[in-house]
Amino acid sequence: MLKTVKIAYFSPTKTTMKILESIAEGLEAETVQHIDLTLPEAGTSRPDEMQAELVLLGVPVYEGRVAKAAISRLQQLKGNKTPAVVVVLYGNRDFEDALLELGDLAWELGFFPVAGGAFIGEHSFATETRPMANGRPDMKDITEAKAFGSRIRTKMESLSSIDDATRIALPGNTPYIDRDRSALADKAATTIAETCTLCGTCAPLCPVGAITIEEVVTTDDLACILCNACVKSCPTGARVVDDPMINKIANWVSKNYQARREPETFI
Ligand SMILES: Cc1cc2nc3c(=O)[nH]c(=O)nc-3n(C[C@H](O)[C@H](O)[C@H](O)COP(=O)(O)O)c2cc1C
Ligand code: SF4
Ligand code: SF4
Structure with missing residues (x-):
């Protein structure tokens, strides 16, 4: 059984946090500790201790990439070869290169990415009249996140040490597509x-x-x-x-990306 799992996230509208909590539930760890990197204070006072058997790192997708503000917050963490699960939340359009980017960032910080997932949350620009994944993550997403946690637990139990693991392959373009932002x-x-x-x-x-x-x-x-x-x-x-x-952009996304997308996991 996993003793301590840490969940570290940048999550202004809380969908990323919710999904990490659900994955952690599926892991059935004894203790789950939150490292909330969202608020400005997190940028200055964050201790870099990462003593845990597993860390879940979560960020929102902004314009197909890891939200920029999340990068500097994550850069305060030192991985010390801790196994990590990387998770991105997006508003039902697409996550493009964000998951690959987060996996690469985790690796650069010294984590060992063992699994990854792209989940869907209500789009930041969604309104009642301009719906974009409104109300998500919903029960189906939460069930999927817990099941993902359970699969990660099985994988972790099968490893006698992190040296047995292989770095997880994640989807995305190398180099990342460089869009005008x-x-x-x-x-x-x-x-x-x-x-x-x-x-x-x-x-x-x-x-x-x-x-x-x-x-x-x-x-x-x-x-x-x-x-x-x-x-x-x-x-x-x-x-x-x-x-x-x-x-104009949000109306276009709402009109063209109504078809429900489902979580994708890599393990
Ligand atoms: C500036 C900005 C850009 C975004 N770009 C995308 C995008 O490219 N694709 C997408 O599907 N969702 C996009 N979203 C929606 C967020 O990824 C989504 O709402 C996410 O669930 C927010 O996470 P949080 O609740 O943890 O803050 C964008 C949101 C913002 C604010
Ligand atoms: S939308 Fe702008 S002003 Fe509002 S909370 Fe986010 S960053 Fe701050
Ligand atoms: S903008 Fe809204 S939340 Fe902010 S102070 Fe005014 S009423 Fe309160």
């Missing part, structure tokens, strides 16, 4: 002053500390990574990402 660079969430009650919910949830609440709510446009954590948590709907270019 400038379209979203200067976009940011905004606040509708008339409906904002200055309740204070949004600012502490921002992974890059972009929100300041004083007499009004202001946003550091260049820092915002469009994760939508503030939008999804605002109790009055005052926090929005409402930009013509983003709306």
Whole structure:
């Protein structure tokens, strides 16, 4: 039986965290410890201890790649040859090179990737009228994640030491496809002053500390990574990402990627 499993994640809207928790449940470890790398504090005070039999590393897919903000957070971890499972969460469009990139990053950090998975979570830009995997991960995804955890447990039990393992092969392009990512660079969430009650919910949830609440709510446009954590948590709907270019892209994704995609696992 596995004694200690650690789950390390960057997860502004929590779908990545949910899937890692479910995989960990399937592993049936004695202890599951969270290393939440989402908030800005995680960028400065993270101890690099990785004493565990297995670490699950999880990040969201942004524009077909590992979310950039997650990379610097993960880079604080030292793998020390700890076996790792790499997991990406995407909004039902595609994960492109993100899983391969996360596997490579884990390897560079000294982890030993033994399994990988791409799971689906509600798209950050989804709304009721513009659905994109709304409500996912759902029960079917959770069941699949637990079953994946159980298969990983069997694999771990079959290894007498990590030296017996082979690095898992993951799908993706080498080199990764280098897309122009400038379209979203200067976009940011905004606040509708008339409906904002200055309740204070949004600012502490921002992974890059972009929100300041004083007499009004202001946003550091260049820092915002469009994760939508503030939008999804605002109790009055005052926090929005409402930009013509983003709306055009999100409407297109919603229209063209309705067919349900299922998790893919590599073990
Ligand atoms: C800037 C940005 C880019 C995204 N790009 C993609 C993408 O290329 N493919 C996709 O399927 N989902 C994409 N998504 C959706 C996220 O991958 C998805 O919502 C994920 O579940 C969020 O993880 P979290 O809940 O842990 O924050 C994107 C989201 C954002 C904010
Ligand atoms: S969560 Fe919404 S209502 Fe509360 S301060 Fe932020 S924008 Fe205003
Ligand atoms: S301000 Fe931007 S980065 Fe911060 S929570 Fe909102 S969408 Fe995410």
